[in-house]
Amino acid sequence: MSNNVKGFLAATMAAICYGTNPLGALPLYADGINSYSVVMYRYGLAIVIFAVIMLVRRENFRIKLGHAIRLALLGSIFALSSMTLFLSFHYMAAGIASTLLFVYPIMTAMLMTLLFHERITWGASLAILLALSGVALLYHGEGDSKLSTAGFLLVMFSSLLYAVYIVSVNRWSVDIPPLKYTFWVVFFGFIAVYLFSLLAGAPIQMLHTAKDWAFAFQLALLPTVLSLFFMNIAIAKIGSTPSAIMGALEPVTAVIIGVCLFHETITLRLCLGILLILSGVTVIVKQKV
Known part of the structure; x- marks a missing residue:
């Protein structure tokens, strides 16, 4: 299997896993757990999972000071990205x-162009226009109502922080x-x-039921451990x-979960917005792959 195939398979798994964030977060919110506590449990349990795997594989935890500084910055960027997303729920x-959130590929392409002089093509420009049009449809909501x-x-x-994280991982x-690497980021x-x-x-709240711990474990395993690793x-x-x-x-996974499990409404505007965003991504895929 070539590196390209491995890379695209890993990216696909990362996207699907990251799209499961609502699966664990929304039930915990419904039980009165605040966003900061949810993310704390997500990261804390992920650390335990990574540590157990590393101990089983007999990998050492030692890193150099210079690496620690870079990983601390990456961890902070990723954590703030998670925190703002969970607050938006x-x-x-x-x-x-x-x-x-899916505008982050567009932001990533723009950052690579602005900071590292990656050439922006007509296809990338078209992709940005399509994605922003999709975001505008989603922002205006259904009818005359607007999203918060x-x-x-x-x-x-x-989204911007996630794009910065992806670019930084590539450059650092x-x-x-x-x-x-992923253990220390988390x-x-x-x-x-x-x-x-x-x-x-915000106080860190305790989880009291097995159901809440199960949802917290799901958040640690899928959108954190597996998504970051892949x-x-x-x-x-x-x-x-x-x-x-x-x-x-990612958004496809999240929308399916939201509609099927949490009875969120799927509207024509939502479908058109998703279609425009994915169309923009398809244009970039044809240009980059």
Whole structure:
């Protein structure tokens, strides 16, 4: 199997896993658990999962100081991206929030162009126009109603941070195995979320039922451990922009979960918005792959 095939398979798995965020978050919200606590459990349990795997494989945890600084920055960026996305779930349907998040491939392409002089083609320009048109449809909601401005801004900030994370992983190459690399990103992300909760004055709540622990474990395993692990592999194999492009499956996964499990309404505007965003991604795929 070629590196390209491995990279695209890894990116596909990362996208599907990351799209399951609402599956664990919404039930925990319904039980009264605040966003900061949800993300804390997500990262904390992910650290335990990674640590157990590394101990079984007898991998050491030691990293250099320079690597620790870079990984701490990456962990903080990823944690803030997670935090703003989870906060947005309070303002809009999770499926729509996850769909809006998908502008991050466009942001990734723009960052690569602005910061690293990657040539932007007519196809990329068309993709940006299609994606922004899709976002505009989603923002205006159904009829004359609009989505929450606060929720919209939170998702856009989350998307930008995720794009920065993907570009940084690609550019900050360090000679660390993917498992250890991802463990330390999540570890520093956990610390960052705790500091964010202190600044926000949000108490960390206890989980009391087996059901809540099961949802927290799902958040740790799928959209954190597996998604990050596969994304780091994909970036190493095929680069930042193609890896981000494969995130097309994220909003699709989130919308299916939202409609099937949480009875969220699927409207014509939502379908058209998703179609425009995915059309933009398809244009980039033809240009990049």
